[in-house]
Amino acid sequence: MKMDQQDFTYINDQHGIELSILIPYEDSIEELAHILIIKHNLPLYIEKELTEHIFEFIEARSSEYFEELSKSIVNKAKDHEIDFEEVTKEWEKVMREEMVEFGEKRCASDEELFATAYHKLVHSPALETMLQLEHMYSKSVRQKAEEKNILIKKLSNRQSEEMNKAVDRLEQDMTETKINELVASHYETHSLLQGKLTSELDTMKEAQRREYREWIMQMVEQNQANSSLPTPNSPLSPAPLKDFPSNESNTSRDQINQSILEESFTIHLGSQLKQMHNIRILSANVMDLCAIEDNELLSEPTPQLLQTALGLYSNDLTGLVLMTDNKIGSRLTQDFQEICQRTTEFHFPHIEEQLDKISDVALQYFKKPLLESSRNAHSELLQPGDFYLTRHSNLAQVHVIFHMVTDDSLRGSDINSRHPVVLGLRHILKTACSNDVTSLTIPLLLQYDMTEEMTINWCEKRAELVFKCVKGFMIEMASWGGSELKNLQFMLPEGISNGVFTSMTEMLPRIFKVCNPKILK
Amino acid sequence: MTIEMTLPLLKDPQMQFGAITFFAKQHQGDTCGSNGLPLTPNSIIIVGRAQILKTIKNPYLCNYLDIIRGKHERTIVVSQYCGTPLINFIEKRPFSVDEIKRIAYQTLEGLKVLHQRKMIHRTLSNENILLQANGDVKLFNYGLFHMSDMGSLVSFPVLQVLYTAPEVYLNGLSSSYSDPKMDIWSLGICLAELALNKVLWSSLKLGQKIRKVTTLLQVDTSIFEKIAREHNCYEQYLELPEDLKDLIEECLNIYPNKRPACDKLIENPCFADFKVKPTKTISKICEPFQIFTIHELYHLWQLAGGDVFQELKKQGLIRSSPPVLSVPSLVLIEGTILGQERNPSTLYDPRIVQMPLDSLYQRFAHIPFPVFYPLIHCKSEIIAKFDPPPYDATGLPLIIKERDPEYQLHRVILLRRLLHGYPFTKDLIFEEANKDIPPFLRGEIWATLLNIKANYDIEYLRIDKFTHTTTDRQIEVDIPRCHQYNELLSSTEGHKKLKRILKAWVCQNSHYVYWQGLDSLTAPFLFLNFNDEAKAFACLSAFVPKFLHNFFLKDNSAVIEEYLCKFSQLIAFHDPHLANHLYEINFYPQLFAIPWFLTLFSHVFPLYKILHLWDKLLLCDSSFPIHIGLSVLTQLRDRLLTSGFNECILLFSDLPEVDIEKCVMLSMATFKITPKSITSRLHENEMFHKKTELDITGIGLEELKKERCSRISVNDVVRLVRSDFEGVVLVDIRNHTVFSRCSVVGSINIPFSSVSFSENVIENVGAQASTIKSKGDKVLVVIGDEETDLERFPEFLLQCNISKVCVLHGGFNTLLPITPTILTSTISI
Structure with a gap:
């Protein structure tokens, strides 16, 4: 928005100058005088006189201009042509929205209080107890879930046995109606048990969540009262551990580690001032970043959780891009949702709740008639390139998930930088940048699963596109004034051939400038 | 004490x-x-x-x-x-009439300065007028409206609810109405509060306050009187002296054009007592x-x-509330962000x-008082004894020195004094700048090192920076790509200034053309003199002839080619090993060094590095950049020696991180030990390089290109022989007879004809091979005459990785007229 200006014509008869000047005039008057002297080939000694003359002209016109402007509005007001109420309301609204002194006096929300408490505690010696506690909670949830599965399995077994028997006796004292009744009653018992167990599990989670949050707040209060940290007491007595041979667990870990192909780079961007970033290419199952190793055998929580817990309320969040389709919470995310539900979510709403809320937000927005033409006006579905975010505290290595909407066009080999998913990637980086997500994992091929069209050629082409686009976005990001992306992970599908992997790691230094190694002498 | x-x-x-x-x-x-x-x-x-x-x-x-x-x-x-906002005193203690007048007068003086600069306070209020212990006032926060471009760059309204003139409200939120008279109204309200000693409408709610101000427009009688009546202060109002009442009344006129401007108000006779007499x-x-x-x-x-x-x-x-609590829930492809609530901490x-x-x-606390008054010209030992011992920071790295508050205190105090004495203290400033340049004063010190004259601003004023020229387009393309990581240079104001300076330069230097890179060259000067465009321009104008004479000619190939040849020769002089390698793989300076020298590294390094580099450059002459180039190569030496052509090209396509302090030290070191004539050029600016017949003159580019080893002038040889005889080896390649007839004192004779060039082995030169091999860092001057080949022999030495080989310009005969002579004869007559 630039100031409104009005054109006035400056005439200097003595020197034959005619010039249109915009009022209010912002530039230097002396310079204007000199430009005129050069242009009209005038002697230099008139500079003072000319400057003064122009200065007077501009002063006079400026007050004229402002007079015009203000007189009309004041007169209008005097004649009641302006609705004072309207004006007042407009100003009041903005002030209430934008200025602290007039805004609602607002206390910190429960969420914020808990966040502060947790953040404080997690950076204290209580950390170990907290993680232990969380671990124990998760174990009991797992146990419960397992029990649930066993009970249901038992019931199913018994029922099928009963059914078999019934069918066998069909010729004797059973009629079809009776069998149908039996089926119905079986079904009923089954769903009753299922429902009962699920609700038990939910109740358990809810209880855990409440207990845990209360405990945290209590700890912090104690901490404040004593001004030193008390020895943390876990509200739970240690659960009896089943004895398992521990070497077994180690081997399973090793196996997982072996299957991961990875290589890290330090790169720099920028031509003069060089900004460093870490980049890693790895091939693994993307769910490994989410799922906490399901290992009942371990009494200790896995070390990644420590990192994740420490960073949860910090300004260095970790994000992951998952691919999904145009329905919020669609079947594609089923696996992921299941992983979320394996343990109790102590901080954020449960995954279904979050997804429901997102659906509401989307629905509300799409209902509004004022939609840009680019969007399919009648569709209430998301489009490729849109993405929604969920927050998690009970995943292994991530806090924020970006669910990117995609479609089948991604399988083709001819997508370019204007493809909606690539644009979506740019928005993801921007969102990451303005919300302090400083570590991010992106599917290098824009897909996490191996599919049949993934030939070496296809992979190379796709990877080149993603590398180049992401590089461009990162350069752009530098001027957005948010937090910079420190770690960027490019993920390849699990089980990709060594050949493809190597060709990716060879491609990266050709596109990004890799830092020179420092050689100590 | x-x-x-x-x-x-x-x-x-x-x-x-x-x-x-x-x-x-x-x-x-x-x-x-x-x-x-x-x-x-x-x-x-x-x-x-x-x-x-x-x-x-x-x-x-x-x-x-x-x-x-x-x-x-x-x-x-x-x-x-500093001081206390006036609002804190209202209703707590009364203000005398004189006090109020004084406040009014000083506030007006402050406003006058702003209005002259076309700035509007807009938030003038008794909260922003600070009363000092001595009774003076200072206005605070007067720049918010200006820096936010009349409020358009921020989302909140820039105003003080009660003090804002009614027409501002009427103009609406999005208006950029900028009549300076609105400040006069605010002043009126401030004074009314003081005069009545009442915080106005303090019990009203926000909406009511705004309505109160706007409805004042309906008042047909005196506004001040109405305000007084509303606050039950009518008696107080009546007691006020007429002149103050009138003053406030004048300010509170609902028609902005009827409110007097600052300079009119200041003339009010009631202020006569407060005017500061010169x-x-x-x-x-x-x-x-x-x-x-x-x-x-x-x-x-x-x-x-x-x-x-x-x-x-x-x-x-x-x-800061944790970011994880406020991430949005949905982002659409058009960029619409949904489900993110306004973070209350951003209000x-x-x-x-x-x-x-x-x-x-x-x-x-421990710093003695005399430190603030350093003695500069005093030679007296007695007085010097009472001086505090100098703060010792020698030997510390520059980065540390620049961050040491105590050291910087000393430096800033001393140098600001010296700067005040410029141009008489020019030599002293130069001497101090040789130690280091305090970052706080760098802009000014650079200007003095470049000999900027006092009337630089008038000269700049007179240049037409407005009229459209043919280079405008290129300039406009370059500016948004020039050191944009820097906030000042990437700001709109920075772009505007850079454009004006470049246009001024193009206008002033019609014999030159605008080469890409001139923008990078200007960047450091603009960065250091952001508020003084004229000085930045003056620095640039002095800098170019001194260091880049004729680099910006329309056809600058001859100048650049010569410069690059000299660069190659300097590499050969100091590092024959590297020179030979680069020569073998055909990796010529033309391929990488042109932007280095054309922009004096301002295109390849970030600003903070350029500043340190140029700190030293400004103390040296136009040959210094060649030494910087050499030092950059020296830092990358190991990688270059193991790389082929392709790797080298890749390496230089994006210059790796260079340790700038090392770079400065290395280049200073080579600059000091290299005889000046090694880097002397035909295209040097004669103003800075006076030449006599004993210097090198008249070497054409063709000739120069053939020579891999540099020439050395008679002057330098004579100086070396006379003053630094230990540091020089003179090799006379004329045949033995001529040599024995007459030769330079201490020179050794290797007749050109006796050497076999079939293999690059130094032993081929015969008996003197060991002398040459063990010469170490000494300069090796090859002396010949018209009959000897003055290219083959030095090149041979170079190929044998002998360092510091140079050739006497003009041959043996130029030494003959030197008196006192440095020649001798082994044949006694």
Whole structure:
């Protein structure tokens, strides 16, 4: 928005100058005088006189201009042509929205209080107890879930046995109606048990969540009262551990580690001032970043959780891009949702709740008639390139998930930088940048699963596109004034051939400038 | 005895500062500017616009000190903050009529300065007028409306509810109405509050307050009287003297054009007593010298560990709720962000946080008073004895010295004094700059090192920087790509200034053309003199002829080619091994070094490195850049030696990180030990390089290109032989007979014809091989005459990796006329 200006014509008869000047005039008057002297080939000694003359002209016109402007509005007001109420309301609204002194006096929300408490505690010696506690909670949830599965399995077994028997006796004292009744009653018992167990599990989670949050707040209060940290007491007595041979667990870990192909780079961007970033290419199952190793055998929580817990309320969040389709919470995310539900979510709403809320937000927005033409006006579905975010505290290595909407066009080999998913990637980086997500994992091929069209050629082409686009976005990001992306992970599908992997790691230094190694002498 | 004495200077009650913070408006969605580049973030525009505020110096205005940009568009403004806001006294103690008049007068003086600069206060109120202990007032926060481009760069309205003129409300939110008369109304309200000693409408709610102000337009009688009646102060109103009543009444006119302007109001006879009479005859040439300024205090406070950001955080003005709690829920492909609530901590909070200075006072408590008054010209030993011992920082790395508050205190005090004495203290400044240049004064010191004349601003004023020329397009393309990581240079204001300077340069240098790279060359000067375009231009204008003479000719190939040849020769002179390698793989300087020299490295290094590099460059001559080039290669030597052509090209396509301090040291070292004539060129600026017949002249480019070893002038040889005989080996390649007839003292004879060039083995030169091999760092001068081949032999030595080989320019015969002679004869006659 630039100031409104009005054109006035400056005439200097003595020197034959005619010039249109915009009022209010912002530039230097002396310079204007000199430009005129050069242009009209005038002697230099008139500079003072000319400057003064122009200065007077501009002063006079400026007050004229402002007079015009203000007189009309004041007169209008005097004649009641302006609705004072309207004006007042407009100003009041903005002030209430934008200025602290007039805004609602607002206390910190429960969420914020808990966040502060947790953040404080997690950076204290209580950390170990907290993680232990969380671990124990998760174990009991797992146990419960397992029990649930066993009970249901038992019931199913018994029922099928009963059914078999019934069918066998069909010729004797059973009629079809009776069998149908039996089926119905079986079904009923089954769903009753299922429902009962699920609700038990939910109740358990809810209880855990409440207990845990209360405990945290209590700890912090104690901490404040004593001004030193008390020895943390876990509200739970240690659960009896089943004895398992521990070497077994180690081997399973090793196996997982072996299957991961990875290589890290330090790169720099920028031509003069060089900004460093870490980049890693790895091939693994993307769910490994989410799922906490399901290992009942371990009494200790896995070390990644420590990192994740420490960073949860910090300004260095970790994000992951998952691919999904145009329905919020669609079947594609089923696996992921299941992983979320394996343990109790102590901080954020449960995954279904979050997804429901997102659906509401989307629905509300799409209902509004004022939609840009680019969007399919009648569709209430998301489009490729849109993405929604969920927050998690009970995943292994991530806090924020970006669910990117995609479609089948991604399988083709001819997508370019204007493809909606690539644009979506740019928005993801921007969102990451303005919300302090400083570590991010992106599917290098824009897909996490191996599919049949993934030939070496296809992979190379796709990877080149993603590398180049992401590089461009990162350069752009530098001027957005948010937090910079420190770690960027490019993920390849699990089980990709060594050949493809190597060709990716060879491609990266050709596109990004890799830092020179420092050689100590 | 000294401890109590220093602090009063620092502890001046007016040397206090505070900070306010706010958020700039975020750009909505994904928009591009008209040039197709992404929009400049508003916070950067604000930083650029606010710079000019730092130059406002007036006793009735608080000095602006710094504008800092945080993450996510946060902007922090640091400015002088001292005294107590008037609002704190109202209803607590009465103000006398004289006091009110004095406040009115000084406020008007402050406003006058702003209005002359086409700035509007807009937030003038009794909260922003600070009463000092001596009864003077200072206006605070007067720059917010200007830096936010009339409020358009921030999302909150820039005003003080009660003090805002009614027409401002009527014009609506989005209007950029900027009549200076609105400040006069605010002043009227301020004075009314003081005169009635009442906080106006203090019990009303926000909406009611705004309505109150706007409905004043309906009043047909005196507004001041109405206000007094509303507050049950009519009697007080009646008791006020007429002149004050009239003054307030004049200010509170509902028609802005009927309110008198600042300069009219100041003429009001009731102010006659407060006018500061010009007591002393103030020098017209230079401004009065200030022993210590608040800008220095702030600089030192920062060096001593002061951190505005931390202070704001500590005192609760920057509250950050964890980002994970406020991530959006949905982002659409068009860039629409949904489900993200407005973070309440981004609202505008007008609180001011005073910065604590205690730790700085403690840090400087031991500094004796005389430090502030350094003796510069005094030679007396007796007086010198009483001088405090100099603060010893020698041997510390430059980076450390630049961050040592105490050392910088000494340097700034000394150099600011010297600068005040410029041009008479030119030599002293040069001497001090040789030690190091304090960053705080770098812009001014550079200007003196470049011999800028005092009338530089008038010269700049007279240049037409407005009229369209053919280079405008190129300039406009280059500017948004020039050192944009820097906030000042990427701001709108920075772009405007850079464009004007470049246009001025093009206009002033019609014999030159605008080469890409000139923008990078200008960047450091603009960065250092952001508020003084004219000085930046003057520096550039002095810099180019001194270091880049004729580099910007339309056809500059001859100049550049010669320069690059000299670069190759210098590499050969100091590092034959590397030179041979680069020669073998055909990796010529033409392939990588042109942007280095054309922009004097300002295109390849970030600003902070350029500053350190140029600190030294300005003390040397136009051959110094060649030495810098050599030092860059030396740092990459190991990699270059193991790389082929392709790897080298790749390596230089994006220059790897270079340790700049090492680079400066290396280049200074080679610059000092290299005889001047080794790097002398035909295209040097004669103004800076006077030549005689004993120097090298008249070597054409063709000839130069053939020579891999540099020539050395007679002057240098004579100097070496006379003063540094241990440092030179003279090899005479004329045949034995001529040699024995007459030769330079101490020279050795290797007749050209006796050497076999079939293999690059130094043993081929015969008996003298060991002398040459063990010569170490000595300069090896090859002396021949017309009959000997003066290219083959030195090249042979070079190929044998012998360093510091050079050829006497003009041959043996040029030595004959030298007196006193350095020649001798082995044949006794």
